Amino acid sequence: MAETDPTRAAIAARYAQPRDSVGPAAEDARLLPFLTRSVCRDFKPDPVPEPLLASLLACAQSAPSKSDLQQYSIIVIDDPELRGKINALDSIQSWAEAAPLMLIFVADSHRGRKICEDRGYDYAMATVDTLVNATGDAAIALSTFLLAAERVGLGCCPLSVIRNHLDAVSGLLELPDHAFPFAGLVVGYPNRFFPTSPRLPQSVAVHRNRYREPAAEDLAAYDATRPKAPEKQMHTDRYGTVEPYGWCENTARRLSVRERGDFKDFLIRKKFGFD
Ligand SMILES: Cc1cc2nc3c(=O)[nH]c(=O)nc-3n(C[C@H](O)[C@H](O)[C@H](O)COP(=O)(O)O)c2cc1C
Numbered sequence: 001m002a003e004t005d006p007t008r009a010a011i012a013a014r015y016a017q018p019r020d021s022v023g024p025a026a027e028d029a030r031l032l033p034f035l036t037r038s039v040c041r042d043f044k045p046d047p048v049p050e051p052l053l054a055s056l057l058a059c060a061q062s063a064p065s066k067s068d069l070q071q072y073s074i075i076v077i078d079d080p081e082l083r084g085k086i087n088a089l090d091s092i093q094s095w096a097e098a099a100p101l102m103l104i105f106v107a108d109s110h111r112g113r114k115i116c117e118d119r120g121y122d123y124a125m126a127t128v129d130t131l132v133n134a135t136g137d138a139a140i141a142l143s144t145f146l147l148a149a150e151r152v153g154l155g156c157c158p159l160s161v162i163r164n165h166l167d168a169v170s171g172l173l174e175l176p177d178h179a180f181p182f183a184g185l186v187v188g189y190p191n192r193f194f195p196t197s198p199r200l201p202q203s204v205a206v207h208r209n210r211y212r213e214p215a216a217e218d219l220a221a222y223d224a225t226r227p228k229a230p231e232k233q234m235h236t237d238r239y240g241t242v243e244p245y246g247w248c249e250n251t252a253r254r255l256s257v258r259e260r261g262d263f264k265d266f267l268i269r270k271k272f273g274f275d
């Protein structure tokens with residue numbers, strides 16, 4: 001059998017499909033870092049060199065931002081005492097505690113508002129649109145940092161669990177009003193390889209021209225690639241364990257229990273507008 005092109009092999013792995021089942025695909029090795037990536041949850045203690053961090057931060061800031069407003073901030077946690085306090089939050093797992101570097105990506109509409117008000121202009125953008133734009137900017141900057149870091153051999157994992165402690169994290173970081181911690185990002189050199197996590201097929205996640213509901217058989221086929229053993233199943237106190245248990249069951253269980261229901265109240269306290 002002819003050897004499979006590495007890009008094609010990586011696409012097959014991304015969808016947990018046999019290599020010979022991949023349809024049209026550009027065989028371009030420059031795409032491999034994006035196709036083969038995964039989060040890292042096990043880090044060596046070696047620090048991330050400061051010059052490399054500086055360049056990765058410049059990569060993050062090279063990301064596009066809505067209207068060039070750059071409505072995000074990145075907080076590098078390099079004060080050991082502060083890092084200890086963040087690590088002590090009960091949602092931070094031991095592998096994240098052990099990561100040599102932690103960043104916090106902040107959705108930040110404070111800076112633009114202040115620049116506007118300093119010039120004596122009325123600030124008119126206390127809107128949901130601003131909230132979405134600032135969140136999007138923070139997310140895209142985080143993603144750009146992560147992809148650049150992975151490209152140079154670092155491992156990363158975003159941490160939305162910091163939002164389980166919105167008041168505590170905001171207080172520790174001295175965040176002003178109109179700014180909230182979107183996610184943390186732990187970074188370091190990986191201790192081991194993490195396998196590719198299969199994604200929904202393009203027939204489900206990608207639409208041509210118009211939105212279409214996914215075919216039940218496409219979801220079922222994906223489910224079969226994402227089995228979870230009974231001990232890894234969610235909310236078994238409510239729903240018990242089932243077989244087979246795939247991505248749809250996990251998604252349904254996760255979405256059936258409210259998480260961070262306090263977020264809107266926090267945003268109101270931080271004076272975000274919802275006009
Ligand atoms: C915004 C965001 C927040 C995340 N928060 C967490 C988190 O709090 N804890 C965690 O272990 N993983 C977190 N992740 C990592 C995802 O679980 C991971 O990306 C997903 O399972 C797919 O795995 P992969 O990136 O290796 O393909 C987060 C990812 C994103 C994009």
